Amino acid sequence: xxxxxNVTKDYPRNAGAxxxxxxxLRKGEFCFLTGHSGAGKSTILKLIHMVERxxxxxxxxxxxxxxxxxxxxxxxxxxKIGYVFQDFRLLQDRTAAENVxxxxxxxxxxxxxxxxxxxxxxxxxxxxxxAEKLPMELSGGEQQRVVIARALAHDPLVLLADEPTGNLDExxxxxxxxxxxxxxxxxxxxxxxxxxxxxxxRNPSIRLVELAHGEIIHDSAREHGADVRTS
Amino acid sequence: MYALREAATAFxxxxxxxxxxxxxxxxxxxxxxxxxxxxxxxxxxxENVESRVEVVAYLRDDAxxxxxxxxxxxxxxxxxxxxxxxxxxxxxxxxxxxxxxxLGSIFGSLEVNPxxxxxxxxxHQGQADASVIRGVASRIGDMPIVEEVQxxxxxxxxxxxxxxxxxxxxxxLGLGFAAVAALIIGAAIRMAVFARKDEIVIMRLVGATDxxxxxxxxxxxxxxxxxxxxxxVLGTWGVFRLLSNSVMxxxxxxxxxxxxxxxxxxxxxxxxxxxxxxxxxxEIV
Numbered sequence: 001x002x003x004x005x006n007v008t009k010d011y012p013r014n015a016g017a018x019x020x021x022x023x024x025l026r027k028g029e030f031c032f033l034t035g036h037s038g039a040g041k042s043t044i045l046k047l048i049h050m051v052e053r054x055x056x057x058x059x060x061x062x063x064x065x066x067x068x069x070x071x072x073x074x075x076x077x078x079x080k081i082g083y084v085f086q087d088f089r090l091l092q093d094r095t096a097a098e099n100v101x102x103x104x105x106x107x108x109x110x111x112x113x114x115x116x117x118x119x120x121x122x123x124x125x126x127x128x129x130x131a132e133k134l135p136m137e138l139s140g141g142e143q144q145r146v147v148i149a150r151a152l153a154h155d156p157l158v159l160l161a162d163e164p165t166g167n168l169d170e171x172x173x174x175x176x177x178x179x180x181x182x183x184x185x186x187x188x189x190x191x192x193x194x195x196x197x198x199x200x201x202r203n204p205s206i207r208l209v210e211l212a213h214g215e216i217i218h219d220s221a222r223e224h225g226a227d228v229r230t231s
Numbered sequence: 232m233y234a235l236r237e238a239a240t241a242f243x244x245x246x247x248x249x250x251x252x253x254x255x256x257x258x259x260x261x262x263x264x265x266x267x268x269x270x271x272x273x274x275x276x277x278e279n280v281e282s283r284v285e286v287v288a289y290l291r292d293d294a295x296x297x298x299x300x301x302x303x304x305x306x307x308x309x310x311x312x313x314x315x316x317x318x319x320x321x322x323x324x325x326x327x328x329x330x331x332x333x334l335g336s337i338f339g340s341l342e343v344n345p346x347x348x349x350x351x352x353x354x355h356q357g358q359a360d361a362s363v364i365r366g367v368a369s370r371i372g373d374m375p376i377v378e379e380v381q382x383x384x385x386x387x388x389x390x391x392x393x394x395x396x397x398x399x400x401x402x403x404l405g406l407g408f409a410a411v412a413a414l415i416i417g418a419a420i421r422m423a424v425f426a427r428k429d430e431i432v433i434m435r436l437v438g439a440t441d442x443x444x445x446x447x448x449x450x451x452x453x454x455x456x457x458x459x460x461x462x463x464v465l466g467t468w469g470v471f472r473l474l475s476n477s478v479m480x481x482x483x484x485x486x487x488x489x490x491x492x493x494x495x496x497x498x499x500x501x502x503x504x505x506x507x508x509x510x511x512x513x514e515i516v
Binding site for chain 1: 443
């Protein structure tokens with residue numbers, strides 16, 4: 001479903017650059033992406049979301065290729081990808097319900113569809129009672145739940161999560177992580193970039209891909225869980 | 232629907248900014264409106280002068296009546312000519328005595344009539360420009376029974392030049408102010424785009440197309456242009472009433488000109504916002 005083939009991405013100061021990296025995420029898979037800051041985790045997410053294009057190599061997502069995708073198709077592709085950020089990125093002047101509705105409105109959904117879907121999504125993330133609250137009236141964990149509800153608005157094939165628990169305390173982290181597990185159990189693939197090694201260690205059954213200097217240095221899915229250090 | 236609502240919201244969110252850009256556009260178009268009012272009235276005055284331009288062909292004293300009759304019919308068939316009137320020598324003499332009363336004693340002592348017979352030729356409206364009049368005069372002057380042709384050559388040339396200058400000034404001023412209005416709308420849209428930066432980032436994130444993102448801004452620019460144009464019409468109307476009541480009688484601008492002005496304001500708003508939003512959306516990642 002998602003495939004990076006020999007992808008190199010150059011940046012002027014090299015932070016976050018990728019160096020001939022190949023990676024595949026299958027349908028319905030859950031995968032941790034770890035590594036130090038600047039190792040290239042966010043770059044991989046941006047390439048999959050087609051915010052960035054590779055300097056060389058190819059990124060393929062759900063039938064679209066980075067080599068020839070058109071601007072309009074990028075918008076359509078993004079409806080198949082949910083994105084969750086560490087800093088939430090909610091519109092501060094809109095309620096939780098309006099933030100979720102916004103994702104549907106801007107893709108031309110009808111009001112009746114939007115109303116029923118927003119209610120369902122907020123219930124799914126346990127925030128039905130706080131639908132009319134502004135982001136500033138919600139805790140960090142609750143804001144992240146709104147972001148997840150927004151990311152699920154288009155029933156995506158995959159959720160890209162960029163340090164989604166980075167700003168949360170341990171209890172909120174566990175709650176959010178459980179939510180990702182249940183979303184994954186329903187069939188949505190998840191690529192979960194994180195610094196939280198404790199979270200990774202507590203979930204050994206989940207595939208782990210570790211990056212350093214723009215290369216994969218460990219992928220638990222590779223044969224016998226062997227180390228695939230390339231340097 | 233979403234685009235219209237967002238455009239309306241933009242007016243509510245930044246009423247000062249949008250009000251200011253509508254006012255600036257109104258001011259630009261108001262100046263064009265004033266000039267339009269002046270140009271229209273000057274044009275009317277010139278047309279009035281033009282309609283009075285006549286070609287007068289003085290006939291030879293020995294011209295036979297049959298030839299005069301034939302020439303009169305011939306000239307009446309000219310495409311540019313609306314009427315031909317024969318003025319006999321006697322009629323000319325009577326008119327001269329009536330119109331130049333102070334010379335009555337001179338006319339009274341004359342034993343012979345010194346005035347020639349003539350043909351007075353009127354032209355159709357809109358056919359009274361210099362080249363047409365010269366063409367008609369020259370064709371009539373070539374007729375053997377015609378002694379001399381007069382048509383107020385100096386006047387015709389002046390009217391023609393005045394019209395050209397008025398038309399050119401209006402075009403230049405119109406283009407100049409349209410450019411100013413476009414720049415103002417462009418700047419307002421730029422501010423609106425950056426004021427909504429967070430929304431635009433999220434719209435892209437969740438899969439809105441660029442065309443969808445652009446639409447509210449383009450509608451906003453178009454409405455700003457429209458409001459500015461309507462305000463300019465109202466302002467011009469105010470000045471028209473004021474001048475008509477106190478200084479001189481004026482004619483109001485034709486409806487077609489007004490419609491064209493309002494349409495131009497709207498189109499300038501539309502185009503300026505399209506260009507601005509396309510340019511500034513690219514700066515938001």
